[in-house]
Amino acid sequence: MTTPDSLDARAGATRQLARGDVPVLQRASLREQVRQALEEFIVFGRLAPGEHLAEESLAELLGVSRQPVREALQSLSAAGFVDLRAGRGAFVHEPTAREAREVFHVRALLESDSCRLAAQNIDDDGARRLEVIYAEGHEASQRHDDPRRLIELNRTFHRTMTEIGGNRVSIALVADLERRAGWYLATIITNRAPSSWAEHREILDAVVARDADRARDLMLNHIDHSRDLLEFTGQ
Amino acid sequence: MTTPDSLDARAGATRQLARGDVPVLQRASLREQVRQALEEFIVFGRLAPGEHLAEESLAELLGVSRQPVREALQSLSAAGFVDLRAGRGAFVHEPTAREAREVFHVRALLESDSCRLAAQNIDDDGARRLEVIYAEGHEASQRHDDPRRLIELNRTFHRTMTEIGGNRVSIALVADLERRAGWYLATIITNRAPSSWAEHREILDAVVARDADRARDLMLNHIDHSRDLLEFTGQ
DNA sequence: TTTCTCCATACTGTATGCAGTATGGATGAC
DNA sequence: GTCATCCATACTGCATACAGTATGGAGAAA
Numbered sequence: 155m156t157t158p159d160s161l162d163a164r165a166g167a168t169r170q171l172a173r174g175d176v177p178v179l180q181r182a183s184l185r186e187q188v189r190q191a192l193e194e195f196i197v198f199g200r201l202a203p204g205e206h207l208a209e210e211s212l213a214e215l216l217g218v219s220r221q222p223v224r225e226a227l228q229s230l231s232a233a234g235f236v237d238l239r240a241g242r243g244a245f246v247h248e249p250t251a252r253e254a255r256e257v258f259h260v261r262a263l264l265e266s267d268s269c270r271l272a273a274q275n276i277d278d279d280g281a282r283r284l285e286v287i288y289a290e291g292h293e294a295s296q297r298h299d300d301p302r303r304l305i306e307l308n309r310t311f312h313r314t315m316t317e318i319g320g321n322r323v324s325i326a327l328v329a330d331l332e333r334r335a336g337w338y339l340a341t342i343i344t345n346r347a348p349s350s351w352a353e354h355r356e357i358l359d360a361v362v363a364r365d366a367d368r369a370r371d372l373m374l375n376h377i378d379h380s381r382d383l384l385e386f387t388g389q
Numbered sequence: 390m391t392t393p394d395s396l397d398a399r400a401g402a403t404r405q406l407a408r409g410d411v412p413v414l415q416r417a418s419l420r421e422q423v424r425q426a427l428e429e430f431i432v433f434g435r436l437a438p439g440e441h442l443a444e445e446s447l448a449e450l451l452g453v454s455r456q457p458v459r460e461a462l463q464s465l466s467a468a469g470f471v472d473l474r475a476g477r478g479a480f481v482h483e484p485t486a487r488e489a490r491e492v493f494h495v496r497a498l499l500e501s502d503s504c505r506l507a508a509q510n511i512d513d514d515g516a517r518r519l520e521v522i523y524a525e526g527h528e529a530s531q532r533h534d535d536p537r538r539l540i541e542l543n544r545t546f547h548r549t550m551t552e553i554g555g556n557r558v559s560i561a562l563v564a565d566l567e568r569r570a571g572w573y574l575a576t577i578i579t580n581r582a583p584s585s586w587a588e589h590r591e592i593l594d595a596v597v598a599r600d601a602d603r604a605r606d607l608m609l610n611h612i613d614h615s616r617d618l619l620e621f622t623g624q
Numbered sequence: 625t626t627t628c629t630c631c632a633t634a635c636t637g638t639a640t641g642c643a644g645t646a647t648g649g650a651t652g653a654c
Numbered sequence: 655g656t657c658a659t660c661c662a663t664a665c666t667g668c669a670t671a672c673a674g675t676a677t678g679g680a681g682a683a684a
Contacts, residue, residue, distance in 0.1 A: 183475065184668070208635065219669045224637090225463060232467045240418065241676060243636060256558040260499065267498055323491040327562065419638070443665065454639045459667090476646060478666055 184218055189226035191216060196235050196246055197337045203248040207236060234334050254338040258381035261331045262374055265312060268319030268328065270370035273361045280318045281362050287311050288358055292351040305336065311354055315361070315373075339380070350379065419453055424461035426451060431470050431481055432572045438483040442471060469569050489573040493616035496566045497609055500547060503554030503563065505605035508596045515553045516597050522546050523593055527586040540571065546589055550596070550608075574615070585614065 182190075192212070195201040207227060209220045216223065227244040230236045236244045272280070291307040309332055316328050353376045360369035417425075427447070430436040442462060444455045451458065462479040465471045471479045507515070526542040544567055551563050588611045595604035 210635070220636095221668055221670090225460065228460060228463065229467065232464065241636065253558065256556045259556060260558050260562065263498055263502055264495065321491045321494060323488065323495050323566075327495065331558075441665095445665075455666095456638055456640090476644095476666065 183222070185222040185225040185229070188212075188216055188218060188222050189229050192223075192226055192230060193233075193235060193333070196230075197333075197340060199340070201246050203246050205246045206242075207244040207246065209243065233330055235337070249338050254335075255381060257331055257334050257338065258377060261328065261335055262377035262381070264324050264328050264331070265316060265377060266370045266374040268316040268321060268324050269357065269361065269373035270366045271319035271321060272315050273364050273366040273369040275320050276318055276361055276364065283314060284311070284318070284358050284361070287314055288351070288354055291354065295351050309336070315357070318361075335380075350376070353379070418457070420457040420460040420464070423447075423451055423453060423457050424464050427461055427465060428468075428470060428568070431465075432568075432575060434575070436481050438481050440481045441477075442479040442481065444478065468565055470572070484573050489570075490616060492566055492569050492573065493612060496563065496570060497612035497616070499559050499563050499566070500551060500612060501605045501609040503551040503556060503559050504592065504596065504608035505601045506554035506556060507550050508599050508601040508604040510555050511553055511596055511599065518549060519546070519553070519593050519596070522549055523586065523589055526589065530586050544571070550592070553596075570615075585611070588614070 192201070192207075201207065209223050209227070213220045213223045227236055228238070231238045231244065235247055237247050238244055287307065287310055291304075291311055294304055294307055312332065313329065316325050319325075353372070357369060357372045357376060360372055427436070427442075436442065444458050444462070448455045448458045462471055463473065466473045466479065470482055472482050473479050522542070522545055526539075526546055529539055529542055547567065548564065551560050554560075588607070592604060592607045592611060595607055
């Protein structure tokens with residue numbers, strides 16, 4: 155990812171036949187690839203808050219034309235990663251602690267509700283999936299695996315829980331909020347606490363026991379804990 | 390709005406100096422104007438669910454080039470009004486009753502929480518603003534004003550309440566959800582009940598009395614009522 | 625020195641061009 | 655009649671072109 159090398163040599167859209175019986179694998183559009191690349195650049199600090207994102211130079215950097223870059227920037231704007239100033243173009247958004255708190259608050263609302271729903275909907279298959287993720291995450295956190303992987307596992311646990319909740323609108327919103335939250339944590343917080351798999355264990359137990367209210371409350375507290383990490387940074 | 394007449398004769402962006410001391414009024418970009426126009430066409434049924442939105446013909450209809458149309462379609466896709474199928478282009482989204490229920494559920498979560506926050510934050514100015522809106526809305530609903538206006542006033546009440554709550558992330562999400570909800574009500578429901586200003590009155594009283602929990606619960610029930618309208622349509 | 629004006633520069637916003645792909649109907653095989 | 659194949663058509667996705675605007679600094683005026 156350090157050498158962007160242009161996004162892809164084979165830019166003329168082709169398809170790949172999957173080995174299994176999954177019918178066809180859609181190659182992502184250029185604008186989607188650009189979007190993901192830019193989001194990574196922003197999240198990992200290679201593009202700093204406030205920085206001006208000139209379409210032409212990004213296009214050159216990524217080996218594409220301005221068009222897909224432009225569309226990617228608009229998408230990132232809707233997701234809160236960049237700001238579009240009329241006539242000035244795109245700038246990396248400068249998150250504030252207030253905004254971070256607000257995102258965590260909304261996330262807590264939506265995820266705790268999804269957790270409540272999950273406790274109502276859970277079936278054996280869902281319970282198994284959660285157990286697998288828990289086992290993996292718990293072990294990885296014990297071993298102090300690479301932080302990138304820990305973040306990924308943590309996110310997988312939350313995402314899966316929300317998916318089991320089953321409200322697709324909520325699922326989509328939470329996915330966005332999680333990505334923003336990850337950025338804030340990486341940007342604002344210097345030293346991130348490892349995600350608490352002890353709390354995940356409690357939540358999981360409540361969900362499997364179909365104790366909806368308890369599951370909801372536990373998830374609420376759980377996310378509030380991560381939000382509390384933000385409080386140290388003031389303003 | 391029936392004769393799109395091209396969006397604007399003076400397409401070369403110019404600015405207008407406001408009469409008052411509001412400094413400058415930014416003319417919206419073409420893509421934003423197109424976005425709004427298309428959203429109206431969709432919400433008011435001029436573009437029907439499932440319809441293929443070919444960029445060229447829309448561009449011609451609106452008197453602009455494909456480019457701003459394309460960007461507007463992508464924005465509308467993010468907002469849930471159109472679906473983009475890779476290689477096929479944009480189609481007006483076909484809402485389902487399930488999806489509508491989900492939107493109302495999330496809306497209820499976010500707005501009831503904002504209402505709780507509003508009860509904590511409210512000041513004299515906020516209370517005055519709410520009272521004015523209530524008075525206007527109550528009167529209009531008594532008079533059985535034009536439905537379009539009733540919907541507008543209803544939305545204003547909710548938007549103002551959310552704004553007083555003060556969580557900007559929530560404000561932005563709720564604004565999106567309200568627009569979708571409005572579409573669903575117009576599309577799915579044949580006969581929409583007038584918004585209940587009696588319930589608004591109760592909510593407003595609780596907020597002004599700073600009774601946060603009661604305000605929250607009332608708003609939750611209030612939105613559930615409108616959601617219940619959806620239940621008649623099955624699936 | 626300070627402030628205003630003007631202009632060169634860089635970049636956005638919109639339009640147009642072009643290559644490649646999805647689709648549906650015509651055609652032919654069975 | 656049914657099914658597979660092929661091709662014309664329409665439209666997308668990306669690239670490029672062009673016009674117009676925001677900005678910052680040079681130079682003039684005070």
